[in-house]
Amino acid sequence: MFITFEGGEGAGKSTQARALAQALRARGRKVTTTREPGGTPEGEALRALLLGPGSRWGAMEEALLLFAARRVHVERVIRPALARGEVVVCDRFTDSTRAYQGHAGDLGPEAVEALDRLVLQGFGPDLTFVLDLPVEAAFARIHGGNGDRFEGRALAFHEALRRGYRAVAASFPERCALVNAAQDPDALAAEILTLALKRLGPARGG
Numbered sequence: 001m002f003i004t005f006e007g008g009e010g011a012g013k014s015t016q017a018r019a020l021a022q023a024l025r026a027r028g029r030k031v032t033t034t035r036e037p038g039g040t041p042e043g044e045a046l047r048a049l050l051l052g053p054g055s056r057w058g059a060m061e062e063a064l065l066l067f068a069a070r071r072v073h074v075e076r077v078i079r080p081a082l083a084r085g086e087v088v089v090c091d092r093f094t095d096s097t098r099a100y101q102g103h104a105g106d107l108g109p110e111a112v113e114a115l116d117r118l119v120l121q122g123f124g125p126d127l128t129f130v131l132d133l134p135v136e137a138a139f140a141r142i143h144g145g146n147g148d149r150f151e152g153r154a155l156a157f158h159e160a161l162r163r164g165y166r167a168v169a170a171s172f173p174e175r176c177a178l179v180n181a182a183q184d185p186d187a188l189a190a191e192i193l194t195l196a197l198k199r200l201g202p203a204r205g206g
């Protein structure tokens, strides 16, 4: 099963992704954890390129680069792990492109869907946790920024991002669980684990 975590900055998705992976391993599951941009040397190089200081890509160029790295990530890391029967937990995937470049950026949702169809040909997560957090709360959690150009963006962008993620969750209701990221992290982790276990069903061998 392919599980992804999504949300704006400060929502705590990396912490929750790690917590879920740990909890599943404790229950005897084999889990591969990975992230986007990243997950392969190509993806990590792209991460540096996209998030590095002074980079000025437009939303279309960002999406093209992200899908190029995503294709490599799927073919070399995600599909092989799934074929070995593992659970794959990925911090961000195509829904990030939908929300950041499609909704909050100026690319528009249709272009992202076109790229998704062309590049991934129907491949995608089985279950996605969309961590929803009011923008003011997210800002309070981000300590002053770290020079990363995404985190430095204006409040309006983060508002658009949140609306984008909520629209994504509404568009894919079977796959997406919109969860309240303002709650206590342990309580949220417990909610996420319950939902994941329900989807996963009983572990092989009991």
Ligand code: TMP
Binding pocket: 009, 035, 036, 037, 051, 066, 091, 092, 093, 094, 095, 096, 097, 098, 100, 101, 150, 151
């Ligand atoms: P993070 O993984 O530390 O949250 O940061 C990755 C940044 O990259 C984040 O600001 C969102 C951005 N991003 C996109 O804009 N589009 C994408 O498709 C992905 C995967 C990430």
